Amino acid sequence: xxxxxxxxxxxxxxxxxxxxxxxxxxxxxxxxxxxxxxxxxxxxxxxxxxxxxxxxxxxxxxxxxxxxxxxxxxxxxxxxxxxxxxxxxxxxxxxxxxxxxxxxxxxxxxxxxxxxxxxxxxxxxxxxxxxxxxxxx
Amino acid sequence: xxxxxxxxxxxxxxxxxxxxxxxxxxxxxxxxxxxxxxxxxxxxxxxxxxxxxxxxxxxxxxxxxxxxxxxxxxxxxxxxxxxxxxxxxxxxxxxxxxxxxxxxxxxxxxxxxxxxxxxxxxxxxxxxxxxxxxxxxxxxxxxxxxxxxxxxxxxxxxxxxxxxxxxxxxxxxxxxxxxxxxxxxxxxxxxxxxxxxxxxxxxxxxxxxxxxxxxxxxxxxxxxxxxxxxxxxxxxxxxxxxxxxxxxxxxxxxxxxxxxxxxxxxxxxxxxxxxxxxxxxxxxxxxxxxxxxxxxxxxxxxxxxxxxxxxxxxxxxxxxxxxxxxxxxxxxxxxxxxxxxxxxxxxxxxxxxxxxxxxxxxxxxx
Numbered sequence: 001x002x003x004x005x006x007x008x009x010x011x012x013x014x015x016x017x018x019x020x021x022x023x024x025x026x027x028x029x030x031x032x033x034x035x036x037x038x039x040x041x042x043x044x045x046x047x048x049x050x051x052x053x054x055x056x057x058x059x060x061x062x063x064x065x066x067x068x069x070x071x072x073x074x075x076x077x078x079x080x081x082x083x084x085x086x087x088x089x090x091x092x093x094x095x096x097x098x099x100x101x102x103x104x105x106x107x108x109x110x111x112x113x114x115x116x117x118x119x120x121x122x123x124x125x126x127x128x129x130x131x132x133x134x135x136x137x
Numbered sequence: 138x139x140x141x142x143x144x145x146x147x148x149x150x151x152x153x154x155x156x157x158x159x160x161x162x163x164x165x166x167x168x169x170x171x172x173x174x175x176x177x178x179x180x181x182x183x184x185x186x187x188x189x190x191x192x193x194x195x196x197x198x199x200x201x202x203x204x205x206x207x208x209x210x211x212x213x214x215x216x217x218x219x220x221x222x223x224x225x226x227x228x229x230x231x232x233x234x235x236x237x238x239x240x241x242x243x244x245x246x247x248x249x250x251x252x253x254x255x256x257x258x259x260x261x262x263x264x265x266x267x268x269x270x271x272x273x274x275x276x277x278x279x280x281x282x283x284x285x286x287x288x289x290x291x292x293x294x295x296x297x298x299x300x301x302x303x304x305x306x307x308x309x310x311x312x313x314x315x316x317x318x319x320x321x322x323x324x325x326x327x328x329x330x331x332x333x334x335x336x337x338x339x340x341x342x343x344x345x346x347x348x349x350x351x352x353x354x355x356x357x358x359x360x361x362x363x364x365x366x367x368x369x370x371x372x373x374x375x376x377x378x379x380x381x382x383x384x385x386x387x388x389x390x391x392x393x394x395x396x397x398x399x400x401x402x403x404x405x406x407x408x409x410x411x412x413x414x415x416x417x418x419x420x421x422x423x424x425x426x427x428x429x430x431x432x433x434x435x436x437x438x439x440x441x442x443x444x445x446x447x448x449x450x451x452x453x454x455x456x457x458x459x460x461x462x463x464x465x466x467x468x469x470x471x472x473x474x475x476x477x478x479x480x481x482x483x484x485x486x487x488x489x490x491x492x493x494x495x496x497x498x499x500x501x502x503x
Binding site: 048081 | 201207
């Protein structure tokens with residue numbers, strides 16, 4: 001298990017996301033209202049790049065003619081076939097028990113702690129006074 | 138827009154050559170100007186296109202995404218998905234190292250337009266644009282002869298004009314026509330195609346003036362997408378029972394973007410009825426499934442995704458591995474990635490045939 005420093009907190013404002021590379025894997029980091037989540041960006045269905053999809057919510061219906069829209073911005077929809085994944089868990093909306101995109105543990109660390117190591121931040125200048133997003137993978 | 142970075146271009150090469158039999162170049166209405174007479178350009182400005190449905194400025198059914206496109210297919214240079222050749226190279230032709238791609242232009246080609254002469258003028262212009270903007274700049278791309286199929290006489294003129302050109306791979310029709318495809322009013326089109334040595338590609342969509350289903354207009358886009366399979370079944374049945382293949386024994390028909398899982402069941406049903414009711418259609422000399430296997434090709438996309446992949450292979454076996462053509466449908470949202478689309482248990486030789494071999498043979502590509 002390696003901890004990767006992937007971005008400064010200021011790089012990804014709430015509602016935004018960023019694609020990062022972890023040892024060649026494409027991982028997309030989301031900021032949902034100040035909470036950070038990281039998912040494998042490759043859709044497990046047919047390989048679309050989730051980071052280029054639309055962030056949306058859940059449309060549900062209790063009966064025909066009744067609709068509710070919830071969890072605005074917490075669902076990522078694949079740009080190709082529109083399969084949807086819960087950004088918080090990586091679970092697919094269509095088949096949550098069987099289909100998911102890998103979720104990575106994310107934490108926010110002080111720059112002052114990071115410079116002590118052991119962290120991997122190959123091409124990323126870390127400043128003591130800033131906060132950083134760290135992914136475990 | 139909160140996409141920060143584009144995913145780095147991966148090398149997505151398969152170990153096989155690929156011919157993509159369904160690529161949609163976006164033709165832009167302003168690019169028609171130079172190929173239309175002043176009269177038609179003025180007509181377009183004043184009256185516009187009039188497709189055969191109630192919504193002249195919109196689709197009758199909503200689409201799942203704008204332009205029904207992959208969200209990542211909007212060119213960085215601006216413009217519509219499918220309008221930028223360089224971006225198409227990056228996202229498709231080069232990424233997958235394709236040998237060839239067949240261009241199938243959709244609206245605004247005015248196919249099926251209520252004004253038959255406008256439809257003819259637009260078809261000519263659409264074909265010229267394919268040459269100017271696409272095939273002359275990219276030798277891997279082959280154009281389709283857009284024909285104003287509700288105006289068969291003009292369609293014949295357009296096919297004859299393109300006959301013999303290496304830039305055109307097929308005659309292009311849509312699946313929803315004002316009469317069933319096998320009816321005699323369309324026969325001149327098929328005759329001209331046979332004479333030109335071109336297959337006829339029938340791509341799903343178009344608007345016929347008829348509702349999409351036997352019981353009228355459905356409520357949802359999901360139903361329209363499902364209708365393509367039943368729509369193509371009507372195409373196949375009509376062509377067979379009208380006796381088209383007895384008249385034109387060299388006619389080749391490609392069913393595009395309708396999948397293929399339904400075709401074996403249709404063949405069984407047609408054969409069963411033909412055994413009992415052949416006296417109604419004495420001009421149909423052989424079991425319908427024989428015409429299907431001799432005259433029809435299918436494209437893969439949207440690839441069937443059965444729970445048990447063996448079921449897909451069973452359907453492929455019935456149709457014949459030599460009759461199945463790979464298609465991606467780029468840049469549309471239901472794009473099939475060639476690396477992942479085909480069932481994993483296909484044999485090496487079958488894979489080669491579906492990716493490229495069958496299409497090269499059918500379209501005369503080397």
